[in-house]
Amino acid sequence: MLKENKLNEDSSFKEIEQEIRRRTEEYKVLHEIAKILHSPDGLKDMLTNALTTLVRFKELEVENKAGIFLADSENKVLRLFSTVGDFGQEFMEKEETINYGACLCGKAAVSGELLISNSCFTDTRHEHKFDGMTAHGHYIVPLKSKGQLIGILFLYTDESPPWYVRSQEILLSIGGLIADAIVSHRREEEIQQKNVQLKELNELKNKFLGIASHDLRNPLYMIKTFSEALKEGTIGEVNEKQKEISEKIYNASNFMQGLLENLLDISKIESGKIDLNKELQDFNETAGKQVEMNQLVADRKNIQLHFDPGNLPAIHYDTSAITQVMGNFIGNAVKFSPSDSKVLITTEKLDNSIRLSVHDEGPGLSKEDQQLLFKEFQTLSARPTGGEKSTGLGLAICKKLIHLHGGQVGVSSELGKGSTFYFSLPNC
Secondary structure (H helix, E strand, C coil), X not given: CHHHHHHHHXXXXXXXXHHHHHHHHHHHHHHHHHHHHCCCCCHHHHHHHHHXXXXXXXXXXXXXXXXXXXXXXXXXXXEEEEEECXXXXXXXXXXXXXXXXXXXXXXXXXXXXXXXXXCCCCCCCCCCCCCCCCCCEEEEEEEEECCEEEEEEEEEECCCCCCCCCHHHHHHHHHHHHHHHHHHHHHHHHHHHHHHHHHHHHHHXXXXXXXXXXXXXXXXXXXXHHHHHHHHCCCCCCCHHHHHHHHHHHHHHHHHXXXXXXXXXXXXXXXXCCCCCEEEECHHHXXXXXXXXXXXXXXXXXXXXXXXXXXXXXXXXXXXXXXXXXXXXXXXXXXXXXXXXXXXXXXXXXXCEEEEEEECCCCCCCHHHHXXXXXXXXXXXXXXXXXXXXXXXXXXXXXXXXXXXXXXXXXXXXXXXXXXXXXXEECC
């Protein structure tokens, strides 16, 4: 009796050991395949490596022959995509595509269920035969992601392969991993293709803008020049109505000239054709000059510009680009400020950067408008207070120029309490 109990205990212990070993092997193969499916390899290499690992999984007792069909749901066919092992030329040619419902793989595509075939000669579902084909069995695994058929995995086995209780569960788990990886890889490829297309379209857009802007410059210059001559009366006297119309033509052409310049700036920046000439210089000096220049415009609306410079070190920046940004920030403050108000321009040193801020006493900006700022061709609810016009490009250009310097732009505003526009540059 004791001897019998001892034998039963040994048997139970061996079964437990065997179960632990199997589960360890299962975890290892799932881990290895998951790691392969997250590799940066191309889809074919990735799937081939996964198949190679799978056929080495001893618990399945499969041959070193396996493959994956990808599903073409639109045409209801499976297309052979990846194989490992020795397949003859006849197989590769005849199995290049399989209709849904044909042979084992096509039937699994229709049913969406895992199929097990003990023998290619006795299983009537195994419709395709080839010269020199030897007896074998099959595991046919549907590759499904979120219920959608992505492909079919087929594995060769000996006739009547031995199965243990968890085989189907493991194969379906692996099939799910492979299907999800295929879907993910396809999405990445689509994103890459879209990015290439967007880049090409953006380059085409910039090329068009550059050509159009250059071609429009000369006729626009002539319109501006002649309308200025008419309104000034340098080519003969004009009546008040003619003078009024000439003034409107001149203002419109002046606005158009600014728009063309902005379009050229955008196209140059986005095409990478703008070169910054960074030099070590006095930031406050550049800012002071812009304050002086914009004061002439501000005087028309009786707006006082006040400059409060901080103690700054000399830094490297492109004078032309930063002058353009400063002029835009200060000019916008004047444009959107009411008459008889003040605009405060300050500079300060931060931890690793320096900042210029422009605070106005204008109407302020809503949160919705703040989201649109620094984007191209945006129309805001806030309107200029003196009838000035805006192209919707100035701040977008400023942002690009500051980013080229490695800096940042921003705004702080509240309706009815004015706005503060600022940008920072690296302190180097």
